[in-house]
């Protein structure tokens with residue numbers, strides 16, 4: 001009998017985990033099913049580009065996974081029963097239940113409205129493709145001089161504001177940041193940011209917490225309002241509620257708590273990767289939701305599952321940060337080098353070179369989904385029956 005591995009979600013983390021497992025395990029031993037709601041790979045890191053009117057390269061999974069042995073199931077996951085070891089999905093055949101021996105949970109995240117009144121009704125978001133397309137359509141209908149307010153001074157907010165301002169110089173783009181503008185960056189990084197925002201004519205409202213969104217304006221904590229024909233909400237990501245509705249141990253925000261091998265601390269048959277997982281990184285700080293740390297969590301989980309099933313050595317890779325790659329439109333960028341635990345150091349790369357660097361990083365991230373072992377040789381190992389049977393009973397040490 002084959003060991004059934006089900007991977008939920010084919011974003012950067014889930015797709016890489018499925019692909020790596022297929023390269024490490026024999027097809028006659030293991031059936032790998034990848035469940036995803038959409039038929040093609042969505043490059044989430046480019047959603048601001050999609051919103052600003054650029055067309056992204058289509059990346060159908062049928063091509064990306066051709067010949068790998070990974071079975072793609074187009075369906076929406078509606079629930080997981082971690083005690084019964086089944087997943088509830090709705091696909092072309094209606095509602096179904098899929099049984100697994102090992103589950104990899106990689107459903108990613110969406111936007112985080114943070115309960116601010118009016119966001120659901122009036123704000124636009126770019127955390128996923130439907131939101132980005134909706135904003136794209138709205139921006140196309142704006143007349144010259146109309147105001148777009150991007151709420152959130154984090155990485156996504158910076159990328160969104162600059163991309164929109166560059167694509168539509170006729171619009172009046174503003175950004176509202178809760179604290180100091182770019183306060184986590186090095187002095188050189190901040191200076192560059194200010195220069196680029198100035199050049200693109202983007203107004204920055206610092207120390208501005210947005211407390212409400214209306215059709216034509218946003219309200220701020222100091223009692224003022226900022227006119228806004230369009231409000232773009234980019235204040236972080238929130239995970240989907242599916243994990244929280246299970247018996248899995250999750251954080252208050254619904255991320256699955258895992259050990260260093262990405263294995264659930266409460267249910268040893270379940271692994272979680274990418275945004276969906278709460279992973280402790282260097283300096284005992286949780287990894288931030290990002291492609292940069294999500295892909296290594298997938299490598300780690302795939303290696304751990306393969307080792308568990310084949311009797312190999314459990315991997316012990318430390319996941320660390322090297323830089324934050326920020327696009328500032330198509331012509332400009334900022335590469336902020338960081339410590340292992342993601343704190344800015346002095347060194348930065350700026351200008352056209354940084355834009356090219358960031359573009360290569362995005363291309364590389366998509367390439368690594370189709371080439372999950374990064375071109376390294378494939379060593380498929382045999383699953384031992386005892387290991388496969390015992391796997392669920394053996395709990396990995398933290």
Ligand SMILES: Cc1cc2nc3c(=O)[nH]c(=O)nc-3n(C[C@H](O)[C@H](O)[C@H](O)COP(=O)(O)OP(=O)(O)OC[C@H]3O[C@@H](n4cnc5c(N)ncnc54)[C@H](O)[C@@H]3O)c2cc1C
Nearest residue numbers: 009011012013037044045076077108274275289290291292
């Ligand atoms: C505009 C923008 C720019 C970004 N820039 C960067 C950057 O420069 N660097 C960086 O490191 N990170 C960046 N990020 C963050 C990064 O995109 C995410 O952290 C990353 O995509 C998380 O990967 P993931 O595989 O965990 O989840 P996702 O990429 O979100 O993938 C989840 C998958 O699960 C599927 N799914 C979800 N729910 C269901 C369901 N119920 N049923 C079936 N399928 C489902 C989705 O369709 C998707 O395919 C950016 C994000 C945005 C929005």
